[in-house]
Amino acid sequence: MLDAFDYFLVVMALTAIAKDFGRPDKDIAYSLTLTLAFRPIGAFIFGLMADRYGRRLPLMIDLVFYAAVEVATGFAQNFSTFLILRALFGIGMGGEWGVGASLAMEKAPASRRGILSGLLQEGYACGYLLAALAYFVIFPRWGWRPLFFIGGLPALLALYVRMGVKESEVWERTKHDSWGQLGRAIVSHWKIFLYLVVLMTMMNFISHGTQDMYPTFLQRDWGFTPQNRAALTAFSMVGAIIGGIVFGHISDRIGRRKAIVIALVLAILAIPIWSHAPGIAVLVAGAFVMQFMVQGAWGVIPAHITELSPDSVRGFLPGFAYQVGVMLASYVTYIEAVFAEHTTYANSMALTAATVFALGAIAAWFGRERRGAIFGGEPVAAD
Numbered sequence: 001m002l003d004a005f006d007y008f009l010v011v012m013a014l015t016a017i018a019k020d021f022g023r024p025d026k027d028i029a030y031s032l033t034l035t036l037a038f039r040p041i042g043a044f045i046f047g048l049m050a051d052r053y054g055r056r057l058p059l060m061i062d063l064v065f066y067a068a069v070e071v072a073t074g075f076a077q078n079f080s081t082f083l084i085l086r087a088l089f090g091i092g093m094g095g096e097w098g099v100g101a102s103l104a105m106e107k108a109p110a111s112r113r114g115i116l117s118g119l120l121q122e123g124y125a126c127g128y129l130l131a132a133l134a135y136f137v138i139f140p141r142w143g144w145r146p147l148f149f150i151g152g153l154p155a156l157l158a159l160y161v162r163m164g165v166k167e168s169e170v171w172e173r174t175k176h177d178s179w180g181q182l183g184r185a186i187v188s189h190w191k192i193f194l195y196l197v198v199l200m201t202m203m204n205f206i207s208h209g210t211q212d213m214y215p216t217f218l219q220r221d222w223g224f225t226p227q228n229r230a231a232l233t234a235f236s237m238v239g240a241i242i243g244g245i246v247f248g249h250i251s252d253r254i255g256r257r258k259a260i261v262i263a264l265v266l267a268i269l270a271i272p273i274w275s276h277a278p279g280i281a282v283l284v285a286g287a288f289v290m291q292f293m294v295q296g297a298w299g300v301i302p303a304h305i306t307e308l309s310p311d312s313v314r315g316f317l318p319g320f321a322y323q324v325g326v327m328l329a330s331y332v333t334y335i336e337a338v339f340a341e342h343t344t345y346a347n348s349m350a351l352t353a354a355t356v357f358a359l360g361a362i363a364a365w366f367g368r369e370r371r372g373a374i375f376g377g378e379p380v381a382a383d
Helices: 002-012 014-021 025-053 056-073 079-107 110-121 123-142 145-152 154-164 169-174 179-188 190-211 214-222 226-254 256-275 280-299 301-308 317-329 332-340 345-365
Strands: none
Touching: 002 014, 002 025, 002 056, 002 079, 002 123, 002 145, 002 154, 002 214, 002 226, 014 025, 014 079, 014 214, 025 056, 025 079, 025 179, 025 190, 025 317, 025 332, 056 079, 056 145, 056 154, 079 110, 079 169, 079 301, 079 317, 110 123, 110 226, 110 280, 110 301, 123 145, 123 226, 123 280, 145 154, 179 190, 190 256, 190 280, 190 301, 190 317, 190 332, 190 345, 214 226, 214 332, 214 345, 226 256, 226 280, 226 301, 256 280, 256 301, 256 345, 280 301, 301 317, 332 345
């Protein structure tokens, strides 16, 4: 929730930050791309630490690191400093998901892993919702910089992890005795890693392609005020939270792949009311329905990709594959902003959404399924 809160502050305040630094929208959109592109570095570093030293210590270090960077963002005095800080934040943001997801999913009961996966992943939507609410309350009075000072709060979570969270029992049973042993285990599962990269590339095209430029779309195409943009974005995130939990629960019944495909097919059908609504009422309904489906598909992901990953490399493999997918999909915001200069944000985002929804459904359908896998049990085949 809190790393997404920090990330989406830039999304909400994009046009104000651009004005403050004397830059066009696409330059600030590039800072979002930069954050996404640096996330694999964090996943690589903290993921290796998680499989070698346990899940808790890397998680605590990462929380303090990205909280400090986020506070510093509020003090950036020029565009170059802002870009450097957003890149560093990407490292911290990238390290958090894989370590946190492996710890949470290894502790979740196998029969309820899907719905708990939805709860975990929709922390991301909760973060977007909180960013929208903070923007609604703080930005009109004090501008964009104080928003980032709130980003110091995640550092407090490190204290909770230190005192209130136990180490993963699965890691304690399957941990490696040396770095060489860990490296060989990672290399032996290269096929599943490549598949996860493809899947997560498409899933990140799907989420960032429908979320990151949405407030800008509301401003440029609809003339929404900052308060109205924040209100509608927050409402769409309510749909996202509900969708993630609902489809996570459904995946416990029908399987991970089917749940993802159903959500994405329904998302394709929702594109017209989301991007080309004839009026405000339909626009509001479209925002809710779209994020219900998009985050419905995403709610299955933590359970799905941790189940596909072998016990001995679960701290590294799903998180690093996820963040490589983020990097490969990171230009979607910049592409949408550039394309919108020649048409409208509505056309740009609708075309992007239709393409990536279809490709994402195909990638999910042709993958493997290990719903309800028992962690710490039999080894997963390398292929």
